[in-house]
Amino acid sequence: MMHTFLPFVLVMIFVIVLLNIWANKLKIAYPILLVLAGLGISFIPSLPIIKIDPDLIFFIFLPPLLFEASWHISFKEMKKWWRIIGSFAFLVVLFTAFLVAIVSNYFIPGFGIALGFVLGGIVSPPDAVSTGAITKFVKIPKSTAAILEGESLLNDASSLIILRFALIAVSTGHLVWMDVASQFTWMLIGGVGIGLIVAFLFMQIHKKWSTDGPSDIALTLIAPYFMYWLAEQAHCSGVLAVVSGGIWMSAQRLVFLPSSSRIKGYNVWESFVFILNGSVFLLIGLELPEIVEGIKGEGIPIRTAIGYGIIVTIVLVLARIISSYIALLSTVIFRPTVVNARIMTKRSWLSPLVLGWTGMRGVVSLAAALSIPLQLGNEPFPHRNLILFITFVAILLTLVVQGLTLPYMIKKLNPFRGLENEECDDFHTRTEIKKGLKQHVYVHIKNKYDNDEKWIGHVGMEKVLKHWENQTNTEDIRWIDDNIKEVLLEMFAVQRAYLHELNKDPNINEEIIRAQIHQVDLEEERIRFV
Structure with a gap:
């Protein structure tokens, strides 16, 4: 087993490096090429079907990816834009999941509202890695970048909470709203609290033990896993634990990490996260054959399933664009002092359109779909394979279509003209x-x-x-x-x-x-x- 698995991993890393080099030459985001490459490789005859364990993605991949993203985000900018970040991370995710549930119930036979919320919770959060990789090649205001980064860190938690309660509704047929409210509160407060406590303990280890560069780096590598695992064991949000702990440790990095550890750690984390990101996006494409087999097993034509995926993707894009315009209007109406009248030109009203076009899906959506149980009692979970296929279509379309057209859209519409004065030179x-x-x-x-x-x-x-x-x-x-x-x-x-x-x-x-x-x-x- 090891003799076949190890060469596969080595070849996969080599392919990731080559595709990243090619993506940089083409000036496009590497997740786009990785997903397409995985999709193309999956059609190679006699290639073994790749089965992805959702726990592998959730526990092995997700904590370090979230920790690294939270380490680089500006907490100062998050505080500055906390209203819009909070609304996009929680209210917009809930609004998107609700629209997906309604549309799925109407267009997809056999989909009830509860099952629609399962699908909505899976596909509602934009992916931090995809968005960051794509916006790397376009020039956007720092306020917009801060909003996108802050939102992408928090929306994973809200979407997984929605998914958890939707699965309960599907399995039991009802929800006790008092229980929902109490569990939701505990997931939020408990997740943040455990993340901060673990972060504090690790910072004390860094400060009071005689650690060197390798030891400091090793501790930062295991810290997000401790945060995530302890939070999940306490039945609260592991995502919020990693994000809150990572942001606090990032803000205190000068206190507990010497310069040598910061320099060496930066290089180690950059390479480590690059390999993790590349592996996940390549595996997304390699997962397609198993998903297609599942669709065929349910007797659903592939063309029909693709149509469902396109409909859901359109709902995702429209929901985000609508939410972006609502956010802008709310700011203009309720907080006019925040808006500089000199920069509110006709062109600036196009910025919500661009913000709405940045909702690329990725690793969290795939992992969430794979986490759906195979059985519901003694029966197979209803439409599990169709949900997986729709999720894959949404990831593929948002990554490829939105990812490739976003730079052109920004260049053509130039929605941020007139906003230069609000940014520091x-x-x-x-x-x-x-x-x-x-x-x-x-x-x-x-x-x-x-x-x-x-x-x-x-x-x-x-x-x-x-x-x-x-x-x-x-x-x-x-x-x-x-x-x-x-x-x-x-x-x-x-x-x-x-x-x-x-x-x-x-x-x-x-x-x-x-x-x-x-x-x-x-x-x-x-x-x-x-």
Whole structure:
């Protein structure tokens, strides 16, 4: 078994790398090529049918993918746009699931409202990985990017909650709403609470144990699995546990992770998540033959099943576009102070259309569909294979059609023209931060060391002062002795503290702050090994 499975995994990773290189050359999102490649490979004769265990995706793939996404999101931006993020992550998902349930009940024979909500809970959440990979090649305002990132982190939890209650309704035929309300509350509060508690414990381990780079990286790799598993064991949301814990650890990274661990961990996580993402999207395409066999077993023509999938996909797209316009109108009506009248041009009213077009589906929808039980009592679960097929069609259409047309739509409609004034000029902001950073360090050195007799006439200290005063770098490092190295390391800590305080300014993009901290970390590592 291992001799056949291991070559398959190695070939799969090799194919993922090749397709990613090709996608970068074509300037399209790699999930699109991976799904199409998996679909094409699945038609190869005599290829063994791939059976995906939903627990494998939920437990092995989902926690690290969510943790990595939450690690890179700006909590400051999430707080700034929490209303629209919350509405898209919960209200829009519920609205989408409701529309899918109504349409499925009307168009698909044998589908009741409860079964429609099962399908709606599965296909309602846009995928964080798909959206992030596709928007990488298009220029969108940072406010829109923050909304998409924040929504994609939270909507998985709300959709899985809907699915859980819909499955109960299908199996029992009814729901006790008081029980639903209490369980829903526990899933939310318990999930967030367990995530924060586990994050706190892991941060204490990082701070109080004598960990090094490899140990720190290993701890960050297992942390999301602990969060997810403990939350699921407590019957609350494992997704919310990973997201809440990941966001808090990300915000505290300067406190419990040294610069070497941050630098090494960034590279490890980038490669690890790339392989996980690629594997999942390739497996989505490879899963098709088993799904098609299931459809044939139910006696449903493939053309008919494809038609159902197209109808549901259209509902998903329209529901998101409608919700985007409702969100914009609500902001204009109820929070006019947030909207700058100068930027509300006719073209800006096209932005909800683009926001609505970003709802690509992916790994969570597939895993949720596969999690449907095979049996309901002594009978097969009704229309399980059809739900799987519709889910696959929705993933394929949203990834390929929306993913390929989104860059063209943004370029053609240019809906964000006029919104430039609300965004920071990144180049100007970066320049001002660097200038302020150097001035801050220079003043710190002058105040602390300039009048200290120990350092008067010290060649190394004169070099340090000259370095920061002239804001230049020198390749001559022979002047760095142990005492000067200690001073320089202190300077790096001062810089990070300055950047941390600067990040509290809501008008400064956090990505710029993080990039500058990464530069400081790199410089510190260079000095450590001089």
